[in-house]
Amino acid sequence: MNDLFSPFTIKGLDLKNRIVMPPMCQYSVDKKDGVATEWHYMHYVSRAIGGTGLVIVEMTDVEPDGRISDFDLGLWSDDQIPALKRIVDACHSYGAKVGIQIAHAGRKAEDAEVPVAPSAIAFDEKSKQPRALTTEEVKGQVEKFRAAVARAVQAGFDTIELHGAHGYLIHQFHSPLTNKRDDEYGKDLTLFGRQVIQAAKAEMPEDMPLLMRISAIEYVEGGYGIQESIAFAKEYQDAGVDVFHISAGGEGPIAAWGRPGTHAAYQVPLAKQIKESLDIPVIAVGRLDDPILANAVIGNEEADLVAVGRGMLRNPYWALETASKLKKETQIPRQYTTGF
Numbered sequence: 057m058n059d060l061f062s063p064f065t066i067k068g069l070d071l072k073n074r075i076v077m078p079p080m081c082q083y084s085v086d087k088k089d090g091v092a093t094e095w096h097y098m099h100y101v102s103r104a105i106g107g108t109g110l111v112i113v114e115m116t117d118v119e120p121d122g123r124i125s126d127f128d129l130g131l132w133s134d135d136q137i138p139a140l141k142r143i144v145d146a147c148h149s150y151g152a153k154v155g156i157q158i159a160h161a162g163r164k165a166e167d168a169e170v171p172v173a174p175s176a177i178a179f180d181e182k183s184k185q186p187r188a189l190t191t192e193e194v195k196g197q198v199e200k201f202r203a204a205v206a207r208a209v210q211a212g213f214d215t216i217e218l219h220g221a222h223g224y225l226i227h228q229f230h231s232p233l234t235n236k237r238d239d240e241y242g243k244d245l246t247l248f249g250r251q252v253i254q255a256a257k258a259e260m261p262e263d264m265p266l267l268m269r270i271s272a273i274e275y276v277e278g279g280y281g282i283q284e285s286i287a288f289a290k291e292y293q294d295a296g297v298d299v300f301h302i303s304a305g306g307e308g309p310i311a312a313w314g315r316p317g318t319h320a321a322y323q324v325p326l327a328k329q330i331k332e333s334l335d336i337p338v339i340a341v342g343r344l345d346d347p348i349l350a351n352a353v354i355g356n357e358e359a360d361l362v363a364v365g366r367g368m369l370r371n372p373y374w375a376l377e378t379a380s381k382l383k384k385e386t387q388i389p390r391q392y393t394t395g396f
Contacts, residue, residue, distance in 0.1 A: 058074070058354050059354055059382070059384065060384065061074070066337055074360065075107070075109045075350075075375045076112060077100075078301070079157040079217065080114055080365055082099060090128070090130025091139050093139070096129070097143050100154070101150065103372050104146070104147035104148075104152035105150045106373035107151075107373065108152050109152065110215070110361070111154050112267075113213075115128065115157050115161075115219055116131050116156055116208075117130050117159055117161065118132055118159070121172070122200075125167050132204065134207065141210075141212050144211055144212040148212075154215075155217050157217040158216060159224055159226075161224050162186070162223075162224055162228045163179050163228060164183070168184070170184065172186055172189050174189065175188050175234060177234055177236070179309075195251075198251045198252055201218075205260065215266070217267035217301060219269050220249055220270045220292070221303045226252060227270075227306065233278060245288070249292055250292065253296045254296060256296075257295075265298035267297070267299045270288075270292075271305055271307065272302050272326035272327075274308075275305045276308045279307065286329065286333045286334065293336055298337070299338065301339040301341065302327035304323055319343070323341060323342035324342070327359045328340075328359065331359060339360070339361040340361070343366075344362050344363070348381075376388060380396050
């Protein structure tokens with residue numbers, strides 16, 4: 057029976073354990089140039105020292121106006137590669153593998169003068185009115201994703217995650233709430249996502265797995281549910297996704313009747329359903345920072361990997377402390393052994 061500290065391999069990615077640090081925006085770029093700072097270096101490398109198997113660098117955007125804010129990371133320029141490579145190399149030296157989440161915020165780009173989206177539908181009454189992308193501009197966005205993935209590979213990342221969740225651009229295309237187009241990208245809601253996946257795969261080594269984060273349900277009236285997300289995830293799987301990272305929500309104001317749960321592991325059933333329906337590895341996320349609970353998710357085969365977000369923000373050594381509590385073997389830095 058597997059547990060949190062069982063190794064996991066997918067294609068050429070070998071993880072020492074099944075603990076993932078999910079992407080969490082730091083909003084800490086100093087000069088609004090999208091370049092990772094010393095904060096990012098300390099933030100990610102400390103989690104590698106802390107025993108995390110896979111560290112996923114936060115949402116990193118394919119163009120300046122594709123960021124949630126001007127203080128987010130970017131990979132639209134070769135100038136942004138060296139700072140990320142420094143982080144990757146350091147994490148590797150402490151035994152962690154590193155991924156990066158490539159994304160575009162679409163209509164949720166708060167600091168863009170005029171955000172872009174599949175259709176000219178604002179996120180809410182307080183948000184800027186987006187402009188609908190032309191068909192040629194959509195094709196151009198696919199190429200921007202391609203270029204960002206190529207730079208991520210050059211920086212030495214072990215895996216790539218595409219952000220298709222939380223109401224950002226890929227999600228906006230596959231959601232009928234936000235895609236009202238009448239061109240090819242409106243007639244086939246997964247076309248944009250599939251093209252981005254295919255472009256990413258074309259730039260990645262053959263043995264590098266592609267991850268994709270999706271929102272399994274939309275917490276809004278008229279939004280899609282788990283059966284619809286299984287259907288579009290199948291199309292993304294066929295296009296080349298190797299692992300799904302299962303979250304939920306983010307596409308619009310949440311109606312009172314549809315609020316997500318706040319209890320521990322509230323999204324795990326969604327991960328389990330997609331894992332079983334598609335026979336594909338999944339990462340579970342959402343209030344999984346209790347070591348016994350996180351370990352049970354793996355032992356009960358509800359997910360293949362567990363992402364710990366807020367728990368790891370509070371404690372960069374979450375993995376080491378969890379190993380101690382569960383009495384599992386893990387490599388503790390020599391300098392810290394007396395603490396354990």
